[in-house]
Amino acid sequence: MNLPDGLIVVAKRECPTCTLVEPLLHELAQGGEPLTVFVQDDPAYAAGVPGAVLDDTLERSFRLGIEFVPTLIRVAGGREVARTHGWHRGDWREISGRPELGAALPELRPGCASKTLEPGIAEELQLRFGDTGLTARNVTLGEAEDPIEACYDRGWTDGLPVVPPTPARVLRMLAGTPRRPDEVIGLVPPDLAPCTVEKVAINAVMAGCKPEYLPVVLAAVEAALIDEFGMHGILCTTMFAGPLVIVNGPVARHIGVNSGVNALGQGHRANASIGRALQLVIRNVGGGRPGEVDRATLGTPGKYSFCFAEAEDSAWEPLHVQRGFAREASTVTLFAGEGVQGVVDQKSRTPESLARSFALCLRAVDHPKLAMAGDALLVVSPDHCRVFLEAGWSKARLLEELTQLLMLPGDEMVAGAGGIAEGLPAAMAGKPVPKFRPGGLLIVRAGGGAGLFSAIIAGWAASGPVGSIPVTKEITA
Amino acid sequence: MTASMVLLDPTSERSPVARALTARPASLAGLSVAVLDISKARGNVFLDRIAERLAAQGVKVNRYRKPTFTRPAPTALRQQIAAENQLVIEGLAD
Numbered sequence: 001m002n003l004p005d006g007l008i009v010v011a012k013r014e015c016p017t018c019t020l021v022e023p024l025l026h027e028l029a030q031g032g033e034p035l036t037v038f039v040q041d042d043p044a045y046a047a048g049v050p051g052a053v054l055d056d057t058l059e060r061s062f063r064l065g066i067e068f069v070p071t072l073i074r075v076a077g078g079r080e081v082a083r084t085h086g087w088h089r090g091d092w093r094e095i096s097g098r099p100e101l102g103a104a105l106p107e108l109r110p111g112c113a114s115k116t117l118e119p120g121i122a123e124e125l126q127l128r129f130g131d132t133g134l135t136a137r138n139v140t141l142g143e144a145e146d147p148i149e150a151c152y153d154r155g156w157t158d159g160l161p162v163v164p165p166t167p168a169r170v171l172r173m174l175a176g177t178p179r180r181p182d183e184v185i186g187l188v189p190p191d192l193a194p195c196t197v198e199k200v201a202i203n204a205v206m207a208g209c210k211p212e213y214l215p216v217v218l219a220a221v222e223a224a225l226i227d228e229f230g231m232h233g234i235l236c237t238t239m240f241a242g243p244l245v246i247v248n249g250p251v252a253r254h255i256g257v258n259s260g261v262n263a264l265g266q267g268h269r270a271n272a273s274i275g276r277a278l279q280l281v282i283r284n285v286g287g288g289r290p291g292e293v294d295r296a297t298l299g300t301p302g303k304y305s306f307c308f309a310e311a312e313d314s315a316w317e318p319l320h321v322q323r324g325f326a327r328e329a330s331t332v333t334l335f336a337g338e339g340v341q342g343v344v345d346q347k348s349r350t351p352e353s354l355a356r357s358f359a360l361c362l363r364a365v366d367h368p369k370l371a372m373a374g375d376a377l378l379v380v381s382p383d384h385c386r387v388f389l390e391a392g393w394s395k396a397r398l399l400e401e402l403t404q405l406l407m408l409p410g411d412e413m414v415a416g417a418g419g420i421a422e423g424l425p426a427a428m429a430g431k432p433v434p435k436f437r438p439g440g441l442l443i444v445r446a447g448g449g450a451g452l453f454s455a456i457i458a459g460w461a462a463s464g465p466v467g468s469i470p471v472t473k474e475i476t477a
Numbered sequence: 478m479t480a481s482m483v484l485l486d487p488t489s490e491r492s493p494v495a496r497a498l499t500a501r502p503a504s505l506a507g508l509s510v511a512v513l514d515i516s517k518a519r520g521n522v523f524l525d526r527i528a529e530r531l532a533a534q535g536v537k538v539n540r541y542r543k544p545t546f547t548r549p550a551p552t553a554l555r556q557q558i559a560a561e562n563q564l565v566i567e568g569l570a571d
Binding site: 134136137138139140141142143145147150151153154156164165166167170188191193194195198199202203206280284285286287 | 481482483484485486487488489490491494496
């Protein structure tokens with residue numbers, strides 16, 4: 001933008017401070033040096049001032065980077081050399097070179113926000129006049145197409161409606177991260193397609209995320225792409241699992257990821273949309289669609305979206321701390337999770353009794369006669385957790401006790417035992433068998449404040465290095 | 478309905494934006510063909526002849542008629558046509 005030498009004032013009628021300085025503009029215009037006034041809203045503002053221009057498209061204001069009105073700018077040699085905003089008598093006198101300017105006005109009046117920054121306008125201006133950095137292909141809809149139906153028709157949805165990813169919405173989403181839109185964050189299975197921050201943002205818009213969720217979604221996608229997590233296998237398996245996102249640290253509170261009442265259920269935007277955004281990235285960028293590469297026999301409702309936060313308690317080490325991160329760090333942990341199996345125990349009042357209940361229920365993961373196959377996530381409710389806390393049991397102690405209780409008798413587990421053909425190889429007879437591989441049982445605390453219930457979320461039956469191991473990624477930006 | 482809304486492609490952009498037509502069958506042998514009369518005047522003259530020629534080739538033809546050309550076919554009729562046929566011919570006469 002070529003700047004005219006002299007003075008530039010940007011103002012809008014709606015702003016009382018702009019009205020206050022309006023008479024001064026006539027004075028400045030008579031001063032012999034060029035004055036340009038860009039008016040954002042009302043052609044009658046500064047009427048009669050020779051250099052007044054209606055900036056109704058806001059292009060001039062946008063290109064000048066105006067945040068407040070009035071703004072006074074001095075330009076020399078085509079370059080801006082001084083700027084002030086609001087009415088500050090000293091600044092205006094100095095920049096205009098008129099020591100008597102505005103003697104009748106108060107010394108200081110703050111300005112108002114520029115129209116360029118009004119909600120919904122900033123992104124539109126960036127799209128029209130700015131460098132958006134967006135590179136995704138534009139898909140132009142037909143005039144009679146309903147945008148939501150158009151997303152269905154193009155195969156972009158998980159079966160529920162998505163928010164149509166318009167450029168303005170995607171720009172607003174990208175404001176949630178300082179990362180560049182064209183940064184490639186990895187290759188998404190099954191197609192191993194390169195995935196940019198922009199593609200994640202597009203899918204996050206579709207999933208219903210707010211911009212402040214984007215760093216969590218980015219971390220979740222990055223975690224899913226860690227080799228050990230085995231996202232390709234989780235996607236294409238005939239078994240049930242999908243990526244479950246567990247959020248730890250202060251970010252959960254800041255953006256409202258539910259860890260309380262109905263933590264594993266519906267009704268919270270962050271929970272619903274963060275897990276869904278990850279799944280939409282797998283579907284749309286990775287090409288992982290059910291019935292194609294996704295060969296799940298039954299699947300699980302969690303494959304729409306599965307995300308919750310741990311209800312962290314100062315006396316129980318949260319999951320991310322157990323996994324080596326600082327307590328004040330924010331993380332996502334991804335677990336290849338199946339469905340939710342309730343554990344109802346309303347009578348145990350000692351940790352020993354409750355741990356036995358948990359162990360008995362955990363035996364059912366995959367099949368009571370199988371072991372070392374699927375991992376498990378035990379979600380301990382606050383009421384159940386209190387039984388352990390009051391007896392001085394840490395989370396680590398509970399894990400240790402469960403590991404002992406889950407050394408199972410091989411005789412009962414081998415194929416054919418109990419008249420059931422399913423089971424472990426005959427060689428396991430006579431030996432104790434651990435139900436889970438080392439590191440294969442995770443414990444988190446979550447849920448509402450009333451209810452002596454906990455939950456088991458079984459992992460993929462191909463857990464461990466051959467299939468999937470849980471991964472944790474710090475949420476940065 | 479907004480005019481010419483633009484969306485950003487959420488995919489890996491490995492397939493074209495324009496949606497491909499369903500692949501045409503190499504032959505009509507063993508397939509059922511729906512002939513849908515949209516109830517526009519004299520459309521049946523054209524469709525009768527089409528049906529006659531298909532039948533002469535030994536193709537199974539099923540005839541359908543929607544109540545009025547001014548509205549889309551009722552859902553039940555669309556589902557019936559999809560369930561009973563692999564191909565559909567729809568004629569617009571004027």
